[in-house]
Amino acid sequence: MPVQSSPAGTSSRLASSALPGLLALLLSCGRPIPPAPAPAVEPTMAVLETRVGPEGSDGPTFCRSDRLCGSEVLPAFYQGRQLRPAWIDEGLTLSDAKAFIDALRLVSADGLNPENYHLSTLESVLSEIRAARAETPGPVPPETLADLEMLLTDAFLLCGSHLVHGQVNPETIESEWFIKGRVEDLAAALEKGLETNDVPAALDSLRPAHAVYRGLMRAFDEYRALVRDGGWPAFPAGPKLSKGDRDPRVVSLREILTVMGDLPAADMSGDPMLFDEGLERALKAFQFRHGLEPDGVAGTGTASALAVTASDRLTQIRANLERWRWITQDLGERHIIVNVADYRVAVVESGREVLSMPAIVGSAYRRTPDFSGRMSYLEFSPSWTVPPKLAREDILPRVQSDPLYLRKKGIRVFEDWTDDAREIDPADIDWPRMGAEALNYKFRQDPGPQNSLGRVKFMFPNKFDVYLHDTPDRGLFRRAVRDLSSGCIRVEKPVELAEYLLRDDPSWTRERIVDAMGGRETEVVTFKEAVSVHIIYWTAWLGEDGRVHFRQDVYLRDAALYRALDELAAGPAG
Template identity: 40%
Template sequence: MRSVAWRCVGAGLLAVLLSFSSPAPVGARDFTQALQQRLTGGIGTPETDRDSQDLLTLDRFYEQRQYRPAWIEEGRPTARAGLLLVALQKAPSEGLNPADYGVARIRNLMERGDSPDALAELEVLLSHGALDYGRDLATGRLAPMSIDSELYVEKREIDPLALLNRLTGVEDPAAELAGLPPRRAEYQRLKTALQHYRELAAAGGWKPVPPADASLKPGNSDPRLPALRARLRVTGELPAGAPVPADADFFDDATVAALKRFQQRHGLEPDGVLGRQTLLALNITADQRVAQIALNMERWRWMPVDMGRAYILVNLAAFHLSIFDQGNVVHEARVVVGASSTRTPVFSRNMSYLEVNPYWHVPSSIVRKEIFPKARRDPSYLAAHGYELLSDWSETAVPINPASLDWAHMTSLPYRVRQKPGDHNSLGRIKMMFPNQFDVYLHDTPAKSLFNRASRSFSHGCIRVEHPFDVAETILRLTGTVDWPRARLDTALASGQRTVVRLKQPIPIHISYVTAFVADDGSTHFRSDIYGRDRKLATAMRASQVKWDAVEAEARMAPGGSAPGQTPADPL
């Protein structure tokens, strides 16, 4: 709704800019002095964490131009300035806020400003808005590592001066800006979904389904059924023309099937039962879904432009792994990720080797918290579960006989613990390694039943993979490791011996956290914020918003600005 309004306003304003007659020319010397004063003092620009650096960039930009304006000509804003304003007003379509780029103040100055100082302010705000918006589109508004210690994602750097020169050197800056966001299908689909959910929100969204003490199961009757059907019709799980049973309170097959579709799209158990978790998901508002989509568009702006010709992408929030080759998904698998107390971080690395029949070198924290207390109560626990003690972490470590230890008087276990290869090994029969400081990798697991659950956050931080030898076979093929066909993998597996398989070339793996995405069939899917990372990002996005009311007040106090009592800029 809001983006439609901006388009209407922008189109009307542009028509005015192209048609009105020019006011009296402004003296070049007066304008240059006003521009230099604003660049030196920062008058009329927001005070943000990057504001001082931006002022330096703007000053270098205008110094190179000998302080000639980029957006003003013969005392009035150019058509290019109008095109830029229209582009800034369309920021909501990219999940961004036009208020952060000074749209209200710019529009006010374009309609009313004619003094040298007002035009200089307009010139600076247009350049600053173009720079900030272009940078936010290209690399994201926020630096991931500054908002969440579990996001090990370096924000890509972009040359601000080069960007500004590009945006001011073309006839249509809006077209240049349109090429800056990610071109990946995932981002573009979210952009379409954002517009759809904005329209749903503008139309009133959906009414909540009333709560109840008991779950609603297929075949039951309940007065909430009309409300449930209405809710499912809004987002399309229940077709608009689906028949309603004679008893409108009856939980019929069509409504059960629609609820299962809703559950699948929200990462819930698709059992057709209206329980607590399903009710919570149904009653999240359309406005909240709009915000969730926008947050995930920001995450895609953080991703590398080039993720690799072939690469692995893990979505922790969706418990899902995809392998891509030249932009196409060639293999998918369900995964188990870190529990809420041992969250898997977000990062990218290169996978370089696999291990068949691996040892599990148990991290010290797991030894201290889990294995030692069990072994102290029952020293036979170690042997029963395939664990062995080694004297230290060196290559020359020697085995320690657990029976030789005085377990009754031990307060810790000062030895390395490893689990031998086998069916009961916690890593299963294969692990896929991409060396990193978090000791995270992909691996098999003996706990196969966990893959049947909709929510799969159970691990100590590593990523357990369903059908891992199928994943390994795909990786070996894509990396050109032709001397390791599936038959040879199977032979190595049957040997029971630890075998290292080095890839002919590394393959990038990107571990992400995406809670809103669009499937190939066009349906929008949402996932629970299992690690609280949506909340952190939303808080940081709100904190990053620029307070333009203070900027406008400062601008009115500047020499040549609007005197007290004059009409201020229109609020957003």
């Protein structure tokens, strides 16, 4: 709550006329005399008073043609300071201002445009102040100091907001985004930076603290340098290339992989047109970094990835920096991360990955949403009640083409969705004449080796009815691209995941877990401590190998984010 005070101009005039009496009163009371406002500070306070108003209701929208994006919060900030400037110091050294402007230039490493935070205008005002002080010994116009003051504060609050929340509201471009973001007191962060004379550290404290974010910043810097140097050449179209081939296109492939850092100098061949073992090894490294089948063959999929320009990869990194700014700072001391774009589930403990496995995620038609939850229990030998949509779209067409489908899959039919619904014989239903809209039967698949959920499911209750589970279709994990499910996440290592989650209970040995997974009755086991689960969509990150990894945008979410970011990065605020 801002501290209420009388207008600054009135206070100073009263202080001037009653100074002797006030001095005597203060001395007689034994109280220290507060320092008088500096010659530059008091006039600046008077200008701030006219701009933000005593109640902070009539603040300006523009300052030197720059829109003050924080015009609604600036009045409260200055009322809390009793209109005393935050940046204008007694001798006009402006040390905090200069240090902050230097830090502002560095946010380009976050994929942000410093010009969106008044950088050019701030530099212009500083030059104007330096020129004014050099030409005449008199005071700098207070309007100029107030301009600098308000632009600096607005720049910190706006840039800080973008570091904390991101530039783009994810809910406006991603309908499947349901993750809570961070909450930070930006004004308090600025005040702390001013008190400690370290505003750059205050700004840095607002960046996501996740190691992946800092890694992406390094990746962004690396790819900016690649773009400045011209990137890599285009890969010519043609038939696939593999070890032993001799082709002029091999020369281009070598050059591309060298620029990308996948082909070290030690693996360079004497014959640049020969696809040798060293080039095959380099191509496998490239394929691994891009989520492709690492077969060492430059086929259609690999050629498409090679064709992506350095500039496009830089944009991809910038988009994923933005995504990291959307999520909470505290993922949990131990947590499960599902990267949908990477088809992978990882268990992280104290910042270290302790378990990782391939996953199968929702198809482009039935996307896995982005959200966070708390995994609190698992079910061994689960049954599966088929959701109505899947019953209409998947089960009914299969039954109509194969009358024995339900029996083969161990699926039972109930007359409706009530708890005590009567089971009916599938043979009594006229399936060929059954329409999807009229289908009101409940289908339930009993526990067993054919159950679509496999032998165990891991539950974190949510409105999407999405969870992690086993699968009987183990061969699907051999595919490089695995957007094959109806929205839930199938995991390759269900036994290992169950072992980890039940490790606090010594009675749950691996042998007991395997036995429970093979049972004919469902067994529910509640964890002693729930584990956070975060389902995210990342298409770029810096791996533990120190290399940048990219993934295909299977849900086509990057394009919408690129457009939104390009609109914001176009130029200075105005």
